[in-house]
Amino acid sequence: MEFNWDDIESYIRGNLSEEKRADFEKALQSDADLRKEVEDYRGLLRGFDMLRDEAKVRSMMEHWEKDTTSSLSTTPVRKLNPFRISAIAAGLVLLLGAFYFLGIQPYSDNALYAHHYTDKNTSTAIKSDTSGDHPLQQGFDAYENGQFQAALNHFNSIPVLDPNYNTSLYYMSHSYMKLKDWDNAITQINTIIGVRDVRYQEEAEWLRVLCYLQKKDPENLEVTLSELVKNPNHSYNKKAKELQSELNSPLRSLVF
Amino acid sequence: MYSEDEKILKAFKREDQVIMKAFYDNHKEAFLSFIMGKFSMSADHAAILFQDSFTTLYLNIRKGSLELPLKSSLRTYLFSLGKYKALNNIRNQKNKSFVDEIPDEAVLPQVERMLEIEETKKKTKALLERIGEPCRKLLTYLFIEEKDYEEVGRLLGIEKSGTLRKRKFDCLKKMRALL
Numbered sequence: 001m002e003f004n005w006d007d008i009e010s011y012i013r014g015n016l017s018e019e020k021r022a023d024f025e026k027a028l029q030s031d032a033d034l035r036k037e038v039e040d041y042r043g044l045l046r047g048f049d050m051l052r053d054e055a056k057v058r059s060m061m062e063h064w065e066k067d068t069t070s071s072l073s074t075t076p077v078r079k080l081n082p083f084r085i086s087a088i089a090a091g092l093v094l095l096l097g098a099f100y101f102l103g104i105q106p107y108s109d110n111a112l113y114a115h116h117y118t119d120k121n122t123s124t125a126i127k128s129d130t131s132g133d134h135p136l137q138q139g140f141d142a143y144e145n146g147q148f149q150a151a152l153n154h155f156n157s158i159p160v161l162d163p164n165y166n167t168s169l170y171y172m173s174h175s176y177m178k179l180k181d182w183d184n185a186i187t188q189i190n191t192i193i194g195v196r197d198v199r200y201q202e203e204a205e206w207l208r209v210l211c212y213l214q215k216k217d218p219e220n221l222e223v224t225l226s227e228l229v230k231n232p233n234h235s236y237n238k239k240a241k242e243l244q245s246e247l248n249s250p251l252r253s254l255v256f
Numbered sequence: 257m258y259s260e261d262e263k264i265l266k267a268f269k270r271e272d273q274v275i276m277k278a279f280y281d282n283h284k285e286a287f288l289s290f291i292m293g294k295f296s297m298s299a300d301h302a303a304i305l306f307q308d309s310f311t312t313l314y315l316n317i318r319k320g321s322l323e324l325p326l327k328s329s330l331r332t333y334l335f336s337l338g339k340y341k342a343l344n345n346i347r348n349q350k351n352k353s354f355v356d357e358i359p360d361e362a363v364l365p366q367v368e369r370m371l372e373i374e375e376t377k378k379k380t381k382a383l384l385e386r387i388g389e390p391c392r393k394l395l396t397y398l399f400i401e402e403k404d405y406e407e408v409g410r411l412l413g414i415e416k417s418g419t420l421r422k423r424k425f426d427c428l429k430k431m432r433a434l435l
Contacts, residue, residue, distance in 0.1 A: 005425045040432045047380025048399035050315055050373060055400060057314045061307050064277050166348060187385055194381045196308065198301045198345050233303050 003027065003034065005041075012042050062230060069232055107252040113214050116243055117207075120174045135164050139171060148175040166197040173207060182215035206236040209243070221247075258326040265330065268317040280310060283331055287338055295342045305345075309337035316370045328364060336367040383431050391427035398424060 003011075003024060010016045011024050028035050122140035134140070139154030152175045158168035169192045176185035189211065192204040205228060212221035225247075228240035246252065267275035284306055291302040313334050316322045322333070384392045390412075397408045405417050414420045 005428065006421070037432075040435055041428065043435070044380070044383075044428065044431060045399070046319075047376050047383075048395070050319070050377050051380055052400045052402065053315055053318050054311055054377065057311050058307070060273060060276065061280065061310065064280055068281075163348070183389070190385055191382070194378060194385075196304075197348055198297075198304065199349060201304065202300075233300055235300060 008038055008041055009045070012038065012045055065233075066230065107246060107249055109213055109216065112243065112246055113210055116239060117177070117210055120171065122171070135162065136168060136171070139168065143171060143175060146178075148178045151175045152179075166192065166195055166200060169195070170200045170204070173204065177207065177211065180214070182211045186211045186215070202235045205234070206239065209240065213243075258329050261326055261330045262324055265317055265322065265324065265326065268314060276314075279330070283334055287335060290335060291338050291342055294339070295346065297342065301345075305338050305341055308341055309334055312337050312341075312370060312373060315373050319373070321370060321373070322366075327366065332364070333367060333370070336364050337370065340367055340371060383434055386434055387427060387430045391423075391430055394420075394424060395427050395431070 007016065007020070007024065011021065016024060028038065120143075122136075122143055135158065136155065139151045142148070142151035142154060152172055155168040155172045155175065158165050162168075169188060173185050173188040173192060176182075176188055186208060189204045189208045192200050193208070205224070209221065209224045209228065212224055225240055225244055228234050228236050229244050231237055234240070264275060264279055268279075287306045287309070288299060288302045291297050291305055292299060297305070313322070313330070328336075384395065387395075394408065394412060397403045397411060398405075403411070405420055409415060409417060409420050412420075414423065
């Protein structure tokens with residue numbers, strides 16, 4: 001009897017009818033390939049279940065933290081008088097006109113990216129190394145000389161067990177960003193976020209937002225940005241709020 | 257011996273959020289000052305570590321690795337997880353030559369086993385990263401976000417549920433091939 005994926009999944013999850021389960025188990029006894037298949041998919045489903053439960057508990061904690069923050073927040077909302085609003089609006093229009101006159105589009109994706117992206121100086125990463133023979137040195141030299149593809153090749157050669165491995169991942173992300181290869185940059189950033197190295201974790205989450213901005217992926221941009229906006233303890237919370245307000249600015253719709 | 261904690265463990269199992277939140281709130285401050293004091297960690301990093309440790313504790317209870325009867329209080333498990341994770345972070349930040357200088361903190365052997373869950377998560381995430389964005393999205397929607405076929409079809413612009421099922425199977429096959 002042939003079994004498809006749905007049968008395998010139902011068997012693993014214990015959802016097969018009694019009759020079908022008996023058939024399935026009979027097949028398992030004689031079919032080593034099927035046994036291996038079930039074992040592999042069981043492992044994959046277990047991994048998915050863990051990621052799902054992790055997402056669930058993290059969302060719970062986010063709500064709990066929000067509850068705590070909102071119950072502590074008692075700042076009154078300040079009202080602006082209508083004349084002041086008109087004056088601000090007129091000022092903004094004039095400012096926008098001036099920007100157009102100068103050929104600048106301050107709310108475009110490129111301008112926002114340029115404003116929020118901070119270039120990485122590799123010297124800070126090797127300052128602590130006194131041997132003068134840092135394993136990332138060649139990569140750093142290439143990076144500083146603007147040879148980002150060469151830098152990537154060097155960083156990519158750092159083995160997983162090397163203590164500089166996470167640093168190499170971090171600079172690979174910057175290199176991909178310099179090359180405007182947003183997909184690979186995001187993949188690399190997700191890897192850094194996955195390893196949860198406190199040195200790079202929060203900055204990586206911010207860089208991912210900037211990549212989605214440049215990749216023109218509004219769905220993921222919104223999700224990743226709002227994560228930072230909602231977390232008052234995040235180092236990039238203030239920057240995230242600033243970017244969110246720039247993205248929501250009515251002026252932004254005028255520059256496209 | 258830990259009857260109160262065993263009630264809390266059961267509450268975690270049935271996802272009783274009121275009790276879970278109370279446990280979270282009750283231990284957060286003490287955890288942060290413990291970690292900040294012992295490992296000279298910033299408040300922000302200690303807060304990340306607290307949530308990571310809470311998550312690991314929750315996952316282990318959910319998947320049945322932490323069962324009754326308890327050998328320690330849940331607070332001990334939580335703090336030991338934090339301690340272990342903090343030591344790992346320090347090791348990651350320092351060159352190997354410094355590792356020996358880090359005091360060897362005694363952690364419960366059970367806690368070390370609890371951290372095995374991190375490996376499974378890391379492996380699954382890495383596999384998802386390697387199967388390409390369309391597959392990653394599809395499997396994430398279906399298995400992690402638990403969206404139904406209709407919604408996933410709408411999000412991915414796939415009208416026929418047969419096509420979606422076929423694609424899901426292909427993506428799983430792709431993932432399995434990378435194991």
